[in-house]
Amino acid sequence: MEAPPSTNKLQQQEFTLASVTDLSSSSSPSPSSAVATFSCVNEVTELRFQESESAHGFTFDLSSTQLFKLGPLQFICVSDNSDSVKEDAFSRGVVLKFSDEKESKVFSDSFEEWTKDAARKGSSLPNGTVSDGKSKFDDKIEAASAKMYFHYYGQLLHQQNMLQDYVRTGTYHAAVMENRSDFAGRVVVDVGAGSGILSMFAALAGAKHVYAVEASEMADYARKLIAGNPLLAERITVIKGKIEDIELPEKADVLISEPMGTLLVNERMLETYVIARDRFLSPNGKMFPTVGRIHMAPFSDELLFMEMANKALFWQQQNYYGVDLTPLYASAHQGYFSQPVVDAFDPRLLVAPPMFHVIDFTQMKEEQFYEIDVPLKFTASVCGRVHGLACWFDVLFDGSTVQRWFTTAPGAPTTHWYQIRCVLSQPIHVMAGQELTGRLHLVAHSAQSYTINLTLSAKMWGPGANQGGILQTSSCKLDLKEPYYRMSQPQVYPVAQETPAQPQDIQIQSDDLEELELLQQNANAQL
Numbered sequence: 001m002e003a004p005p006s007t008n009k010l011q012q013q014e015f016t017l018a019s020v021t022d023l024s025s026s027s028s029p030s031p032s033s034a035v036a037t038f039s040c041v042n043e044v045t046e047l048r049f050q051e052s053e054s055a056h057g058f059t060f061d062l063s064s065t066q067l068f069k070l071g072p073l074q075f076i077c078v079s080d081n082s083d084s085v086k087e088d089a090f091s092r093g094v095v096l097k098f099s100d101e102k103e104s105k106v107f108s109d110s111f112e113e114w115t116k117d118a119a120r121k122g123s124s125l126p127n128g129t130v131s132d133g134k135s136k137f138d139d140k141i142e143a144a145s146a147k148m149y150f151h152y153y154g155q156l157l158h159q160q161n162m163l164q165d166y167v168r169t170g171t172y173h174a175a176v177m178e179n180r181s182d183f184a185g186r187v188v189v190d191v192g193a194g195s196g197i198l199s200m201f202a203a204l205a206g207a208k209h210v211y212a213v214e215a216s217e218m219a220d221y222a223r224k225l226i227a228g229n230p231l232l233a234e235r236i237t238v239i240k241g242k243i244e245d246i247e248l249p250e251k252a253d254v255l256i257s258e259p260m261g262t263l264l265v266n267e268r269m270l271e272t273y274v275i276a277r278d279r280f281l282s283p284n285g286k287m288f289p290t291v292g293r294i295h296m297a298p299f300s301d302e303l304l305f306m307e308m309a310n311k312a313l314f315w316q317q318q319n320y321y322g323v324d325l326t327p328l329y330a331s332a333h334q335g336y337f338s339q340p341v342v343d344a345f346d347p348r349l350l351v352a353p354p355m356f357h358v359i360d361f362t363q364m365k366e367e368q369f370y371e372i373d374v375p376l377k378f379t380a381s382v383c384g385r386v387h388g389l390a391c392w393f394d395v396l397f398d399g400s401t402v403q404r405w406f407t408t409a410p411g412a413p414t415t416h417w418y419q420i421r422c423v424l425s426q427p428i429h430v431m432a433g434q435e436l437t438g439r440l441h442l443v444a445h446s447a448q449s450y451t452i453n454l455t456l457s458a459k460m461w462g463p464g465a466n467q468g469g470i471l472q473t474s475s476c477k478l479d480l481k482e483p484y485y486r487m488s489q490p491q492v493y494p495v496a497q498e499t500p501a502q503p504q505d506i507q508i509q510s511d512d513l514e515e516l517e518l519l520q521q522n523a524n525a526q527l
Contacts, residue, residue: 023093045118063118093249154217171406179399191257196222203232251282264393290398297354343486347410352378376438380430388423434461449481
């Protein structure tokens with residue numbers, strides 16, 4: 001068959017299919033040969049399938065239809081606006097198989113031309129009008145950030161980094177395999193599938209079918225990896241696209257995803273996770289993970305504080321090749337303290353028991369992620385200087401058989417998330433038993449991250465404390481998008497590996513700065 005004509009008005013086209021399988025059939029779907037016809041009826045652009053050996057046929061409105069390639073000869077075509085007689089049908093899907101690869105290619109090209117024609121007629125898609133080509137994701141995320149994000153996750157080396165986080169990958173594998181009853185015979189949607197590893201875990205657990213949805217170029221690698229595991233591949237469909245844009249032929253019994261970022265919410269993938277819940281999860285369906293918690297505690301770390309403060313000393317030079325740099329010192333100092341620190345730290349640095357904020361993925365609305373406000377209240381267990389707030393997260397896989405937690409806590413096996421610390425430029429002095437209050441305020445921004453506003457205050461302590469009042473207050477504003485990855489830097493002191501000793505206060509005096517600089521020079525020399 002010739003390629004579709006380039007005229008403005010497309011001519012009716014017919015394609016002979018080796019088989020068509022209706023996935024929306026109430027009975028067990030069985031393939032049969034059919035004819036697919038592109039046409040325009042009463043200004044509505046349609047794709048009609050007519051089975052060869054029966055009078056049965058059905059029509060898709062191309063303004064709400066998508067085509068996904070499963071292989072050289074096979075496609076899946078889905079629409080949420082077909083002429084299905086089932087009023088409660090979520091959408092309709094068919095699997096198309098061609099006998100000739102050339103015919104398959106021409107059909108794909110024709111589909112693209114006809115859907116463009118439907119768009120020109122002013123038709124609309126479920127996620128908004130197609131006239132501007134923007135989805136809900138595009139409306140809230142700036143294009144440059146999205147491009148960088150999908151480029152990053154489209155590279156195998158970054159997927160390898162996550163796969164080699166054996167705490168992460170092993171916990172997901174255990175959570176799925178220990179809860180086989182939640183997956184066996186069920187339809188699963190993998191949200192942000194990446195390499196497809198979680199999709200294959202679900203298939204190994206007996207899933208009826210898995211839709212692996214991935215928006216980056218990693219979808220092509222996932223398709224290749226899954227095809228290399230043929231016993232699993234027949235039950236996995238890779239769909240390249242955003243959750244906000246794609247359509248599926250059926251509701252899901254289970255959602256599985258790894259949507260967590262630094263501080264749990266970074267990268268704003270959790271919003272996509274709950275959008276998938278609202279669009280695709282059947283009532284009483286399962287979500288893996290189910291609940292997340294952000295843990296917080298004040299910490300004391302003189303070495304980290306001095307490291308942060310010393311970075312800006314460069315700008316205190318008054319004769320840098322004849323130039324006075326000091327006018328920029330204050331800005332540089334503020335800039336360094338606006339970076340959250342990502343590293344693994346000794347839990348003995350915490351000066352108070354932690355508290356946590358719960359985010360229930362089964363209940364949280366997308367809009368509730370735009371601004372997260374957490375009131376803080378701690379009671380210091382030791383005397384010392386509080387240099388900021390340490391944070392980490394954990395998530396619960398609430399399976400029917402086993403409830404399994406995954407944690408990034410200090411002292412637990414280290415993950416690629418590490419922990420995160422917000423460092424105050426003005427530390428607070430506290431005594432054991434003194435109360436600390438404050439606020440952690442997270443505001444989402446269009447670069448797929450959050451602005452962090454932190455305030456900590458030490459309340460009155462000792463005689464007269466019952467009268468209330470604040471003795472000291474310190475605040476900072478940080479950009480979660482621009483952290484300081486301290487784990488890539490040389491460490492001037494080792495994390496204790498021996499038998500735990502009694503906690504010791506670390507005091508850094510001004511007289512010790514020369515010794516600290518010598519330690520740093522030695523550490524650099526060893527690299």
